[in-house]
Amino acid sequence: MGIPSYFSYVIKNYSNIIKNLQYFKNNNVNFNSLYMDCNSIIYDSVHMLEKTINSGEIELPKDFESFIISTVIDKIKIYIDFIKPSETLFIAFDGVAPFAKMEQQRTRRYKSWFISKNSFDNKIKKSSWNTASITPGTQFMEKLSKIINKEFKNKGKKYNVKNIIISCSDEKGEGEHKMYHYMRNNKSNENIAIYGLDADLIMLSILHLKYSNNIYVFRETPEYFKNLISLESPPNEPHFLDIEKLSHSILSEMNCKYFTKNRIVDYVFICFFLGNDFLPHFPAMNIRTHGITALLDIYRNCIGNFENKYFINPDNDKIEWNNVGTFIKQIAKGERQFLLNEYNVRNKFNNYTFKESSVEDKENILLNAPVIFRSDEKYICPQEPYWEERYYKCLFGIEPKYNNIEKICRNYFEGLEWVYNYYTGDCIDWKWKYNYCYPPLFNDLCKFLPNNNDIILEVKKETSICSYTQLCYVLPKAYHYLLPGNIQKYINENYKDFYPESYEFKWAFCRYFWEAHPVLPKIPIDEIEFYVKKIDK
Numbered sequence: 001m002g003i004p005s006y007f008s009y010v011i012k013n014y015s016n017i018i019k020n021l022q023y024f025k026n027n028n029v030n031f032n033s034l035y036m037d038c039n040s041i042i043y044d045s046v047h048m049l050e051k052t053i054n055s056g057e058i059e060l061p062k063d064f065e066s067f068i069i070s071t072v073i074d075k076i077k078i079y080i081d082f083i084k085p086s087e088t089l090f091i092a093f094d095g096v097a098p099f100a101k102m103e104q105q106r107t108r109r110y111k112s113w114f115i116s117k118n119s120f121d122n123k124i125k126k127s128s129w130n131t132a133s134i135t136p137g138t139q140f141m142e143k144l145s146k147i148i149n150k151e152f153k154n155k156g157k158k159y160n161v162k163n164i165i166i167s168c169s170d171e172k173g174e175g176e177h178k179m180y181h182y183m184r185n186n187k188s189n190e191n192i193a194i195y196g197l198d199a200d201l202i203m204l205s206i207l208h209l210k211y212s213n214n215i216y217v218f219r220e221t222p223e224y225f226k227n228l229i230s231l232e233s234p235p236n237e238p239h240f241l242d243i244e245k246l247s248h249s250i251l252s253e254m255n256c257k258y259f260t261k262n263r264i265v266d267y268v269f270i271c272f273f274l275g276n277d278f279l280p281h282f283p284a285m286n287i288r289t290h291g292i293t294a295l296l297d298i299y300r301n302c303i304g305n306f307e308n309k310y311f312i313n314p315d316n317d318k319i320e321w322n323n324v325g326t327f328i329k330q331i332a333k334g335e336r337q338f339l340l341n342e343y344n345v346r347n348k349f350n351n352y353t354f355k356e357s358s359v360e361d362k363e364n365i366l367l368n369a370p371v372i373f374r375s376d377e378k379y380i381c382p383q384e385p386y387w388e389e390r391y392y393k394c395l396f397g398i399e400p401k402y403n404n405i406e407k408i409c410r411n412y413f414e415g416l417e418w419v420y421n422y423y424t425g426d427c428i429d430w431k432w433k434y435n436y437c438y439p440p441l442f443n444d445l446c447k448f449l450p451n452n453n454d455i456i457l458e459v460k461k462e463t464s465i466c467s468y469t470q471l472c473y474v475l476p477k478a479y480h481y482l483l484p485g486n487i488q489k490y491i492n493e494n495y496k497d498f499y500p501e502s503y504e505f506k507w508a509f510c511r512y513f514w515e516a517h518p519v520l521p522k523i524p525i526d527e528i529e530f531y532v533k534k535i536d537k
Contacts (some may be wrong), residue, residue, distance in 0.1 A: 005197040005287050006199040006202065006203075006274075006287060006402060007074075007197075007202070007258055007275055008062070008245065008358070009287055009292070010202060010241065014246055014249045015283055016249065017240055017241050017242045017243075017245045017246045017249060018239055018240070018241060018242075019216070019239070019240045019241075020237060020238075020239055020240070021082060021237050021238065021240075023240075024240075030084070030191065031085050031086070031116040031191045031193045031272065032085060032086055032087040032088065032089055032190030032191050032192065032194070033085050033088040033089070033090070033091070033190060033192045033193070034079070034080065034083045034088070034089050034186070034192075034193050034195070035088075035090040035179040035182075035183070035189070035192065035193070035194045035195070035198070036076065036087035036089075036090065036091050036092060036193075036194075036195045036386070037078065037092055037175040037176045037179060037194070037195060037196035037197075037198065038091060038092060038093050038175060038195075039071070039093055039094050039134060039175055039200065040197040040198070041072050041075050041076065041453065042068065042072055042093075042134050043131060043134065044143075044492045045068050045071040045072050045075065046068055046074070046129070048071070048132055048467060049061075049064075049067060049068065049071065049302075050484065053252060053409060056083075059245050060129065062215065062473045065129065065133075065140055065143065066130045068129075068302070069143065069144050071148050072144070072148075072227055073148070073151055073376055073458045075146070076091065076152075077331065079195055079238075080161075082238065084160065084317040084375075084454070085161050085400035086160070086162070087161065087162050087167070087190065088161065088162070088163045088165065089152075089159060089161045089163070089164045090165045090166075090167070090179050090185075091148065091149075091152060091164070091165070091166045091167070092167045092175035092176070092179050092199075093141070093144070093145070093167070093168045093169050093175050093180050093269065093462075094136060094169060094173075094174050094175045094176070094462045095136050095161075095167070095168070095169050095171045095173050095175075095178070095466055095467075096172045096173070096412070096466070096467050096470050097172065097173075097174055097470065098136075098174075098422070098427050098429075098431075098432070099430060099431045099432060099433045099465065099525070100277075100415075100422075100432060100433040100434065101174060101277055101278065101474050102433075102465070102470055102471060102474055103433050103434075104277045105135070105277070105470075105474040106473060106474040107517060107518055107520075108337050108519040109132050109474050109475060109476060109479070110476050110503070110520065111513070111514060111516065112131070112132070112181035113478055114518070115366075116465050117431070117456070117478075118144060118366075131480060132422060132474075132475060132482060133482060134480045135470065135471060135482070136169040136170070136467040136471075137169075137466075137467030137468050137471045137473070138471070138482050139168040139482075141187055142169075144168070144169070145168035145169055145170055145462070147442065148166060148168060149166055149168065149221060152164055152166055153166055154286060162192070163461045163475045165182065170467075172200055172265055172463075172464040173355050173427075174462075175196075176201055176204060176214075177204075177422070177427075179194070180204050180208055180487060181426065182423075183211050183212065183469060184208070184211055184241060185378065186324070187211045187212070188211075188212055189214065190212060190214065190440065191214045191216070191239070192214060192216065192471060193217070194215060194217045194528065195216060195217075195218055195219065195238075195342060196217070196455065197219050198218065199274065200277065201217050202241065202246070203268050203271065203423065204216045204423060205217055205243040205404065206243060206246070206250075206264055206267075206268055207265065207268055207423055209243060209244060209247060209264075211340070213244050214244065214392070215243040216240040216241065216242055216243065217240065217241045217243060218238040218239060218240070218241070219238060219529075220238055220242040220253065234301055241410055247261075247264050250267055251264055251267075252262060254267060254299070254304060254513065255300060256299075256300055256304030256305060256307065257300075257304065257305040257306075258306065258307045258308075258309075258316075259326060259463055262310060262312070263304060263310070263312040263318065265310075265311075265312045265314075266299065266303070266304075266310055266311040266454045269311045269312060269319075269416075269420060270292075270295050270296065270299055270311075271312075271322075272294070272416055272419055273285055273295060273331075274286075274291055274292065275289065276419065277416070278415060278419050278422075278433075278434060279412070279415045279416070279419060279434055279439070280434070280436070280437060280438050280439050282439050282442070283339060283342060283438070283508070284331075284335050284336075284338035284342060284442070285331075285338065286342060286509075288344060288346050288511060289341070289346055291495070294338065295331070298327060298330045298331055299327060300324050300328050301330070303323055303326065303327060304326055309323055310323065311323055311324055311327070317424065318452075319416070319417060319456075320452060321421060321449065321450040321451055321452050321454065321456075322451060322452050324416070324449075324454075325446075325449035325450075328444050328449065329446050329447050329449075330443070330529050331442045332442040332443045332446050335441060335442045335443055336382055336387075337368070338382070339382045340382055342509070343377070344375065346371055346377070346410075346495065346535060349368075349371040349372065354368065355373060361464075364511050367512055367513050367514075368512065368513070369507060369513050370507035370508075370511060370512065370513065370514070370515070371510075371511065372512040374396065374506075374508070376394050376506070376507075376508035378506050379394055380395075380508070388400065388441055388444075391441060393406070393507070395437065395438045396436060396438065396495075396512065397508065404445075405447075406448055407442060408436060408440045409444055409445060409448040410443075410448060410511065411434055411435055411436070411441055412440055412445065413445075413448070413450055414432065414434075414456055414457045415434045416456075417456040418457055423530075426461045427461065427489060428457060429457060429458070429459070429460045429462070430460070430462050430464045430497050431460070431462060431465070431525075431526075432457065437463075437506055437517035437519075438508075438509075465525070465529055466529065466532060466533060466536070468484065468487055468532045468536060469506075469532045470484065470530050471483055471524065471531045471534075472486075472491055472495075472523075472532060473523055473525055473528070474530050476499060476500060476501075477492070477496070477499075477500075478498075480492060484536075486535050487532055487535055487536070490532075490535055491528070492533065496532075498521045498523045498524075499520075500520065500521065503518050503519055503520060504518075504519045505517065505518055505519065506519060
């Protein structure tokens with residue numbers, strides 16, 4: 001997923017970087033490599049099939065899973081034909097994720113379950129097939145892996161490419177990170193096309209320009225995309241983002257007195273404060289309301305206009321915490337005003353009347369719940385004294401004591417260290433995660449700033465969690481039928497209290513319901529991992 005709304009932000013603000021397929025044909029640009037992050041293709045295939053079923057174009061297939069798999073394979077072949085890579089084809093699916101990502105997967109699946117059981121329209125035909133099956137360890141993913149390997153492994157001649165690499169759900173790691181790991185180990189200046197819907201692909205590609213200058217991220221053209229661009233091309237043809245050109249455009253926008261290419265790495269680090277799959281965004285800084293512009297202005301004034309001053313040391317790729325601290329202190333000075341500006345934007349929704357009569361109206365109310373029902377935000381109320389204490393009481397459920405806030409701040413700094421390492425190299429700790437739904441306040445981060453020589457997070461040699469443990473962690477109880485029978489029985493008998501059927505949501509400072517945080521019990525993952533491995537033997 002990455003930063004919420006970042007993909008559309010890039011399209012709106014850097015339309016000069018968009019190219020269609022015809023551009024490459026006209027300029028005789030051939031692609032050497034095609035990297036495909038394919039999990040999104042599975043979801044697209046399911047949604048496309050359900051859409052055609054509801055339109056009456058086809059009947060619900062008896063073997064829905066086989067139909068999905070054949071659709072996924074057809075889609076992969078279409079993109080191979082579009083790109084025609086000559087050297088390398090890398091087909092990747094998500095394997096077991098780091099714990100930090102599993103937390104996000106868990107919240108996403110609980111939100112999906114909540115929406116499915118509270119559907120407003122019973123007339124829509126939905127297959128009984130569950131997209132939670134698109135998780136490593138399920139029978140579906142095992143079946144998909146076998147068929148993908150059968151179709152593409154050692155078939156270079158068939159697809160006119162020298163080297164085909166397949167990394168399915170049985171190999172640990174998110175699909176995109178497995179692709180970039182390969183890219184780091186195979187540096188070249190060839191033309192690379194990267195397929196995927198995740199906004200993180202943009203950030204990862206920016207950071208990997210030093211391994212290949214010519215990287216193009218592409219995807220299908222969604223409706224909002226069509227409204228923002230004027231390129232003439234067939235409706236189903238993909239559009240490409242020129243990552244090197246994007247990098248130059250960003251550097252120009254940063255407008256630092258001491259301009260170097262190394263500033264682009266700092267830009268990616270700045271964007272961590274806007275949230276991603278592993279860290280929440282700061283309520284005072286929102287990409288939808290000029291959050292990037294505000295952060296870049298602060299960066300320019302306290303870091304970018306000074307020679308040899310960076311967040312990331314160009315010589316050793318280490319975080320310069322003293323400089324990050326200077327940046328955070330400057331944000332903290334204006335944090336309350338930034339937050340008040342956010343309140344002013346959100347208060348405008350008070351004047352909007354949401355209809356409640358039709359099915360579409362009710363779905364719209366759920367979608368917009370965070371800007372309609374704002375009791376937590378009204379309780380925090382930064383216009384009134386002691387709002388900082390109310391922030392922690394309301395959103396963290398803690399007393400705002402020194403030790404409690406220190407724990408949150410140190411966990412957040414760990415997160416910055418973890419995410420930067422994960423984006424630029426390998427996972428340094430498979431079991432680390434940020435433990436809260438919201439970040440600390442910038443003013444409190446100032447009290448616990450690390451120094452350059454501090455060890456924020458130790459590199460751990462632990463291997464990844466096993467796939468069945470991941471399933472136990474991310475699946476709501478209603479989806480436990482996807483677990484092997486013996487593990488399902490054990491979990492339901494011994495850990496049923498960790499899988500609530502009703503739960504609250506926190507959505508203060510979110511824009512849409514899909515950004516909300518379900519409040520769930522903390523699952524003892526190490527304990528479950530121990531017993532799952534024991535049972536699986």
